[in-house]
Amino acid sequence: MATAYERIADDLRQSIRTGQLAPGDRLPSEAKLADQYRRSLPTVREALRVLQAEGLLIKDHGRGNFVRRPRTFVQRTNTRHQWEKDRAREPLTKRASTGATEHDTGLEMPDLVFHAAYREVKATAELAKAFGVDEGTDLVERSYRTRYRVETAPFTLVTSYLVRDLVKENPDLLDETKEPWPGGTQNQLYTVGVELGRIEERVTARPPTSEEAEELELPPGTAVLALRKTSFDINGRAVEISDVLLPGDRTEMIFTTPLERW
Amino acid sequence: MATAYERIADDLRQSIRTGQLAPGDRLPSEAKLADQYRRSLPTVREALRVLQAEGLLIKDHGRGNFVRRPRTFVQRTNTRHQWEKDRAREPLTKRASTGATEHDTGLEMPDLVFHAAYREVKATAELAKAFGVDEGTDLVERSYRTRYRVETAPFTLVTSYLVRDLVKENPDLLDETKEPWPGGTQNQLYTVGVELGRIEERVTARPPTSEEAEELELPPGTAVLALRKTSFDINGRAVEISDVLLPGDRTEMIFTTPLERW
DNA sequence: GAGTGGTCTAGACCACTGT
DNA sequence: CAGTGGTCTAGACCACTCC
Numbered sequence: 001m002a003t004a005y006e007r008i009a010d011d012l013r014q015s016i017r018t019g020q021l022a023p024g025d026r027l028p029s030e031a032k033l034a035d036q037y038r039r040s041l042p043t044v045r046e047a048l049r050v051l052q053a054e055g056l057l058i059k060d061h062g063r064g065n066f067v068r069r070p071r072t073f074v075q076r077t078n079t080r081h082q083w084e085k086d087r088a089r090e091p092l093t094k095r096a097s098t099g100a101t102e103h104d105t106g107l108e109m110p111d112l113v114f115h116a117a118y119r120e121v122k123a124t125a126e127l128a129k130a131f132g133v134d135e136g137t138d139l140v141e142r143s144y145r146t147r148y149r150v151e152t153a154p155f156t157l158v159t160s161y162l163v164r165d166l167v168k169e170n171p172d173l174l175d176e177t178k179e180p181w182p183g184g185t186q187n188q189l190y191t192v193g194v195e196l197g198r199i200e201e202r203v204t205a206r207p208p209t210s211e212e213a214e215e216l217e218l219p220p221g222t223a224v225l226a227l228r229k230t231s232f233d234i235n236g237r238a239v240e241i242s243d244v245l246l247p248g249d250r251t252e253m254i255f256t257t258p259l260e261r262w
Numbered sequence: 263m264a265t266a267y268e269r270i271a272d273d274l275r276q277s278i279r280t281g282q283l284a285p286g287d288r289l290p291s292e293a294k295l296a297d298q299y300r301r302s303l304p305t306v307r308e309a310l311r312v313l314q315a316e317g318l319l320i321k322d323h324g325r326g327n328f329v330r331r332p333r334t335f336v337q338r339t340n341t342r343h344q345w346e347k348d349r350a351r352e353p354l355t356k357r358a359s360t361g362a363t364e365h366d367t368g369l370e371m372p373d374l375v376f377h378a379a380y381r382e383v384k385a386t387a388e389l390a391k392a393f394g395v396d397e398g399t400d401l402v403e404r405s406y407r408t409r410y411r412v413e414t415a416p417f418t419l420v421t422s423y424l425v426r427d428l429v430k431e432n433p434d435l436l437d438e439t440k441e442p443w444p445g446g447t448q449n450q451l452y453t454v455g456v457e458l459g460r461i462e463e464r465v466t467a468r469p470p471t472s473e474e475a476e477e478l479e480l481p482p483g484t485a486v487l488a489l490r491k492t493s494f495d496i497n498g499r500a501v502e503i504s505d506v507l508l509p510g511d512r513t514e515m516i517f518t519t520p521l522e523r524w
Numbered sequence: 525g526a527g528t529g530g531t532c533t534a535g536a537c538c539a540c541t542g543t
Numbered sequence: 544c545a546g547t548g549g550t551c552t553a554g555a556c557c558a559c560t561c562c
Contacts (some may be wrong), residue, residue, distance in 0.1 A: 003550065013472075029528060040552045045529085053483060055469045061529050062559030073466070078519045085521050199519045204335070205467035205485045205510030207317045210275075221315060223467045223485030223510055234523065248467030248485055255517045257340045257461045259347050261496065265531065291547060302533045307548085323548050324540030 008037050008047035016056050016067055027057075027065040053221040055249065073252040074155050076104050081186075081199045088186040095183035101146060101156075110149070116179035117143045120164065130230060131163055131238050138164035140174060145215075153217035157245040160185070166239060167192050185231070185240055197234035201255075203227050205248055216247050223248035270299050270309035278318050278329055289319075289327040315483040317511065335514040336417050338366050343448075343461045350448040357445035363408060363418075372411070378441035379405045382426065392492060393425055393500050400426035402436060407477075415479035419507040422447070428501060429454050447493070447502055459496035463517075465489050467510055478509050485510035 002010070015021045027048075028036065034044045048065055051057040058066045080100040087095055102109060119141045128135040140162045145154035167173045170191045173181075181188055186196055208216065208224045216224070227244040246253075264272070277283045290298065295306045310327055313319040320328045342362040349357055364371060381403045390397040402424045407416035429435045432453045435443075443450055448458055470478065470486045478486070489506040508515075 005550080031528085041554090043551060046550085053469055054471065059529070060560090062527085062561080064528065064560095078517060081519050082521055085524075089524065195524055196521055197523070198521060201517045201519070203465060203487075203515040203517070204513065205487050207315055207483060207485075209316065221469060221483060223469075225465075225467050251466065253465040255340060255463045255465070255519075257343050257463070257517075259344055259458055259460060261459070262347075262351065262457055267531080293547085303535090305532060308531085321548070322541090324542080324546080326541095326547060 004037075004039055005043050005046035005050065008033070008039065008044060009050040011037075012047065012051060013054075013056065016051075021067050023067050023069040025067045026063075027067070029064065052219070055221070058219065071250045073250055074105055074246075075252050075254060076246070077254045077256070078199070078201065079254075079256055080104055081196075084184050084186045085196060088183055088190045090183070092182055095187060099180060099182075100184055107148070113147050113149050114180050115145050116176050118174065118176040119143070121161075127161060127241065130241055131161075133163060140164050140167060142176075142179075144179075153247075154215070155247060155250070157212070157215065158242055160240060160242040162240055166194070185242075189231075189233075189239060194239055195234050196231050196239070197236070198232045200230045200232070201227055202230075203253065208245075212245060216245070218247055218249070225251055225253065227253075266299075266301055267305050267308035267312065270295070270301065270306060271312040273299075274309065274313060275316070275318065278313075283329050285329050285331040287329045288325075289329070291326065314481070317483070320481065333512045335512055336367055336508075337514050337516060338508065339516045339518070340461070340463065341516075341518055342366055343458075346446050346448045347458060349445055350452045352445070354444055357449060361442060361444075362446055369410075375409050375411050376442050377407050378438050380436065380438040381405070383423075389423060389503065392503055393423075395425060402426050402429060404438075404441075406441070415509075416477070417509060417512070419474070419477065420504055422502060422504040424502055428456070451493075451495075451501060456501055457496050458493050458501070459498070460494045462492045462494070463489055464492075465515065470507075474507060478507070480509055480511070487513055487515065489515075 012021070012027070021027065027033070030041055030044050030048070034041045037044065048057060048059065052059055056068055058068050060066060080103050083103050084100045098109065101107075101112065121139050121141045123131065123133060123135055123137040123139050125135050127139065128137060131137070142160045144156070144158040144160070146156050147154040162173075167188070170188075172178050173188055173191070189196065204226050205223045206226060208218055208222070212218075212224060218224070225246040225248050227246065229242040229244060230238050231240040233239050274283070274289070283289065289295065292303055292306050292310070296303045299306065310319060310321065314321055318330055320330050322328060342365050345365050346362045360371065363369075363374065383401050383403045385393065385395060385397055385399040385401050387397050389401065390399060393399070404422045406418070406420040406422070408418050409416040429450070432450075434440050435450055435453070451458065466488050467485045468488055470480055470484070474480075474486060480486070487508040487510050489508065491504040491506060492500050493502040495501050
């Protein structure tokens with residue numbers, strides 16, 4: 001025998017799946033649902049919580065509970081890497097027009113708001129291992145967030161690390177007022193003589209920390225996609241590491257793997 | 263001013279982060295916590311629910327609340343595709359020894375339990391579009407689940423589609439007792455004269471449906487990684503489509519993108 | 525101000541786990 | 544059996560939204 005809140009949840013879920021409750025519709029108020037199902041208010045609220053965790057429902061304080069609309073996805077491809085590499089040696093005028101994010105999303109620069117911050121940090125054990133350097137080595141940490149101009153929440157948080165010694169020849173790379181750098185990281189590395197040979201991306205899904213949930217304005221129960229990108233130069237040395245955080249409920253990542261011919 | 267349950271959650275979260283409460287530790291009973299914080303039981307339970315959603319806590323009915331242990335990850339790479347292609351034309355003896363899952367996880371065949379089911383279905387609008395065929399075209403649907411012998415829950419659910427006409431020349435491909443097919447899908451396709459040229463994988467994170475949560479034995483609040491894999495032959499035709507469902511809390515996907523030299 | 529969801533209480537009873 | 548978490552109730556008061 002299912003519990004009372006499960007039965008209410010099942011019933012409402014059914015109404016949503018059949019379209020009896022359409023996306024955007026407001027549900028009856030919690031008090032009315034309690035009456036309807038002859039259950040107490042907390043029990044009804046428990047049922048709604050289940051549906052919220054399944055992504056079927058949006059709760060809006062003071063307004064009501066609404067059937068969630070299908071999500072619009074932001075895409076992120078791995079073909080962006082080759083695209084960025086091809087442009088890294090192009091003249092400034094060409095590089096300035098669009099970046100890799102625009103390549104992925106089809107949006108234009110003016111649609112996006114970009115924010116960057118720089119910091120010098122010492123390599124943690126984990127980062128030192130990933131870079132193949134000693135713990136405590138000087139790193140440059142750059143934090144980015146990018147959002148649509150029309151929205152308040154960013155759709156990516158990026159924390160990027162470079163070994164300081166590698167980039168010290170180009171002081172512009174340590175100047176946060178120079179961001180967004182036209183042409184992106186691969187062009188930045190080109191200015192200090194580095195060519196990338198391979199990019200590795202490790203992807204996991206996990207619940208956001210409370211801080212991350214707040215910054216990305218994630219509804220409760222939404223996971224984040226955590227992507228650890230490591231860029232290797234043509235000699236196989238790790239030269240840049242980025243931790244990218246993407247809201248799981250509106251990001252689609254597309255990876256294309258070419259195969260060698262028989 | 264934070265709410266009561268938030269303050270309790272913050273306090274416990276702090277204890278966990280500092281290690282005052284170590285992974286595997288049991289928390290005081292909910293009644294004791296209620297006493298301690300001078301709050302009602304439901305308020306304490308609300309706080310614990312927050313921590314559970316953050317993946318910091320495991321609730322175990324009748325036993326207690328426990329600090330969650332760090333998760334052990336199952337890895338899934340995209341280098342598996344080239345690896346599988348290289349083996350697709352090898353003799354049976356070599357193909358039989360290990361499959362792509364073993365390549366990724368480092369496990370041996372005897373560690374894994376494999377289950378397959380076959381069904382003939384008509385192409386939905388969505389699948390028809392992805393295959394570039396007419397809606398209603400005959401497809402073969404194969405469902406797999408793979409789990410560790412020592413665990414009860416599978417770590418992948420796979421639903422794979424092939425166009426029936428493409429594989430009808432080899433009747434073994436329609437026989438579910440022949441699974442796991444030594445050498446995997448790429449060898450199966452080789453038997454009907456298909457060579458793969460490119461594989462595209464689209465990854466999203468979303469909350470599981472109630473059915474999926476049950477089948478994967480996911481704790482509440484855990485997301486699934488949903489991967490739509492499309493295999494294209496050397497002429498760019500989609501020949502196989504797989505929907506792969508992975509538990510988000512213990513899967514790491516690794517994608518390597520090689521870059522062309524300047 | 526009326527209507528909505530959000531927080532909190534005090535307590536009852538049930539279900540699961542271990543001894 | 545004792546101790547734990549899971550479900551459910553009836554009701555109070557607060558915070559937000561919209562008219």
